[in-house]
Amino acid sequence: xxxxxxxxxxxxxxxxxxxxxxxxxxSGGKITDNVVRVGVxxxxxxxxxxxxxxxxxxxxxxxxxxxxxxxxxKKIDIVSVDHxxxxxxxxxxxxxxxxxxxxxxxxxxxNSAVALATAxxxxxxxxxxxxxxxxxxxxxNEDCTSYTIHHTYxxxxxANGTGRAVVKQGGKTWFFLTADYAFGHSLEQDTMNVVxxxxxxxxxAVRHPLSxxxxxxxxxQAQASKAKIxxxxxxxxxxxxxxxxxxxxxxxxTQNLAGLLVFVSDIHSLGLQxxxxxxxxxxxxxxxxxxxxxxxxxxxDRTQKMPTMIHAGVxxxxxxxxxxxxxxxxxxxxxxxxxxxxxxxxxxxGTDMVLREDGRLVHDMYLFQVKKPAESKARWDYYHVREKxxxxxxxxxxxxxxxxxxxx
Amino acid sequence: xxxxxxxxxDALFGQLLLGLVNGSFYAMLxxxxxxxxxxxxxxxxxxxxxYMMGAYAAWMGLTYFGIGYWPSLLLVPLIVGAFGMVIxxxxxxxxxxxxxxxxxxxTFGVAxxxxxxxxxxxxxxxxxxxxxxxxAGSTDLGFMALPNYRAWVVVASALVCLATWLVIExxxxxxxxxxxxxxxxLVQAFGINVPLMVTLTYGFGVALAxxxxxLAAPIIQVSPLMGSNLIIVVFAVVVIxxxxxxxxxxxxxxxxxxxxxxxxxxxxxxxxxxVFVIMAxxxxxxxxxxxxxxx
Numbered sequence: 001x002x003x004x005x006x007x008x009x010x011x012x013x014x015x016x017x018x019x020x021x022x023x024x025x026x027s028g029g030k031i032t033d034n035v036v037r038v039g040v041x042x043x044x045x046x047x048x049x050x051x052x053x054x055x056x057x058x059x060x061x062x063x064x065x066x067x068x069x070x071x072x073x074k075k076i077d078i079v080s081v082d083h084x085x086x087x088x089x090x091x092x093x094x095x096x097x098x099x100x101x102x103x104x105x106x107x108x109x110x111n112s113a114v115a116l117a118t119a120x121x122x123x124x125x126x127x128x129x130x131x132x133x134x135x136x137x138x139x140x141n142e143d144c145t146s147y148t149i150h151h152t153y154x155x156x157x158x159a160n161g162t163g164r165a166v167v168k169q170g171g172k173t174w175f176f177l178t179a180d181y182a183f184g185h186s187l188e189q190d191t192m193n194v195v196x197x198x199x200x201x202x203x204x205a206v207r208h209p210l211s212x213x214x215x216x217x218x219x220x221q222a223q224a225s226k227a228k229i230x231x232x233x234x235x236x237x238x239x240x241x242x243x244x245x246x247x248x249x250x251x252x253x254t255q256n257l258a259g260l261l262v263f264v265s266d267i268h269s270l271g272l273q274x275x276x277x278x279x280x281x282x283x284x285x286x287x288x289x290x291x292x293x294x295x296x297x298x299x300x301d302r303t304q305k306m307p308t309m310i311h312a313g314v315x316x317x318x319x320x321x322x323x324x325x326x327x328x329x330x331x332x333x334x335x336x337x338x339x340x341x342x343x344x345x346x347x348x349x350g351t352d353m354v355l356r357e358d359g360r361l362v363h364d365m366y367l368f369q370v371k372k373p374a375e376s377k378a379r380w381d382y383y384h385v386r387e388k389x390x391x392x393x394x395x396x397x398x399x400x401x402x403x404x405x406x407x408x
Numbered sequence: 409x410x411x412x413x414x415x416x417x418d419a420l421f422g423q424l425l426l427g428l429v430n431g432s433f434y435a436m437l438x439x440x441x442x443x444x445x446x447x448x449x450x451x452x453x454x455x456x457x458x459y460m461m462g463a464y465a466a467w468m469g470l471t472y473f474g475i476g477y478w479p480s481l482l483l484v485p486l487i488v489g490a491f492g493m494v495i496x497x498x499x500x501x502x503x504x505x506x507x508x509x510x511x512x513x514x515t516f517g518v519a520x521x522x523x524x525x526x527x528x529x530x531x532x533x534x535x536x537x538x539x540x541x542x543x544a545g546s547t548d549l550g551f552m553a554l555p556n557y558r559a560w561v562v563v564a565s566a567l568v569c570l571a572t573w574l575v576i577e578x579x580x581x582x583x584x585x586x587x588x589x590x591x592x593x594l595v596q597a598f599g600i601n602v603p604l605m606v607t608l609t610y611g612f613g614v615a616l617a618x619x620x621x622x623l624a625a626p627i628i629q630v631s632p633l634m635g636s637n638l639i640i641v642v643f644a645v646v647v648i649x650x651x652x653x654x655x656x657x658x659x660x661x662x663x664x665x666x667x668x669x670x671x672x673x674x675x676x677x678x679x680x681x682x683v684f685v686i687m688a689x690x691x692x693x694x695x696x697x698x699x700x701x702x703x
Contacts, residue, residue: 209680
């Protein structure tokens, strides 16, 4: 064999080796149907459509644009659907998305019932849900799966943030106004525990039906309890109308309200006059730093509204997913999940965020206090940052998790 | 302090008063429904959406044109009432000869379109409407501090209900209206323009809903969903009172408001269902409703 032939052969062998190495490194190294498709499962028309809805679709699209519309030279496609706040509608749609629509990752999933139903379907189909909208801690406890990521917030973090801070500020006695369904009960229970642990006292609670038309009766009962703090364990329109009635009946002169799930969009629609002084726990606020302001301005230009933490969460989750696809070179759910668990994540939503084995994404939370009308310098300037709750204290510790996936 | 079933008498008085306030809204809305059903035989499912339109018209007037609460109280019912008359002329008039179900379906569709349109432009969180300055603040009644505005709601709705009842039951115009529904052909033969009368009646029923909407705006968040939250209860009120009975709807509206108020003290979880439990019982005992006449 002459030297030229040997040289050519060794070159070829080397090439095969390199190619082979690269191939194993990418574990399959392929994108199914040549498109990376993200599905935004949200409430487009019901009571949660302001905190998620169209804004979530815009946020997901912004994440795709920041990737230049492609990842690994494959197109990124964002699709969306209205789940109408019905778990069965959501589950059926998600099945259809995965079986026929080629959807690789599902995000938003506002409404705990919807999220729990979706978690089951994605686990069965081996696709990923990055939940930014629902609050129930069941997603990372009894109902955790290897394919669910609970991204933005949960009832434990809300209760922990607001409950602890308010007791520390002197709000020792509590009375709860609770929405009479699973979410309200769990928020009430979580907060009661935190209040008691922090040395506070719970004087009572009243359960109101979902979407009650009038809150004055319930608030009179809260007033009669003489509790210093009235905890609102409800959401959306119910919270808004409770706050309005509390102002009307003069409760806010002698007692303080603590909104346990309040979004910046709720403050916007109620106005500062009615909400001033309230403590609120959120994962994110548009006016935290230059990065959040720049991103929010882009969002505002498209929607004429400032983003909620759910919108920011959808952007962050989509970015995190696309980064994982890029790094692993595949949209294979197992490879992507493994990569996301073993790397830290930073974007305008948070820095060095860690994905735990129960599916909880751990990041800082914030305790805000709503500004007085005179302190607000511009539209949407609503919050004082009162406390940054560090990531390791913000969420339920892994040691308390009831998730069967955790190896102890 | 005296107590009844572990609840202080003061608290009960407070709830009684609040029940009356809520009952006033039920009364005004069910009155509009009763007038429309009694005279047009239309089950107006769009009533909640029109009530919401009333509240929004007041909010838009204040926000975009600087029209205050008091002028709105007069202007908004006129504007929304006119809108109602357009609906009647364009859509409803073709359905009078058909089964009730067609009117119900059509008005339900109209309600969905109106609500969807508002939701598209304003979102669901809603907008705040301030309490007019004259009625801001509250009066201490000893057992509770009653916001002045809520007291005004009771007075205003009582006046409107009374006036409506007087016009329909005690005037010549009202007599013509009632006759027109019994036998339109005969009344027309007397030279009375029955179609015009029907249009005006629908407009009036809608105006009542819009008036209730303006009254409600300072109390609850002005939101596209505010009507649909209320309308089912209002329908139950109309059924309990007796479909089409004017006096029945006023009395049951107030009565149910009070019963609901008490439920909120003794067993709050049932406060959304108590009205329907009563409805079921009434329908079993008196299928035509408390004040209705069997036909």
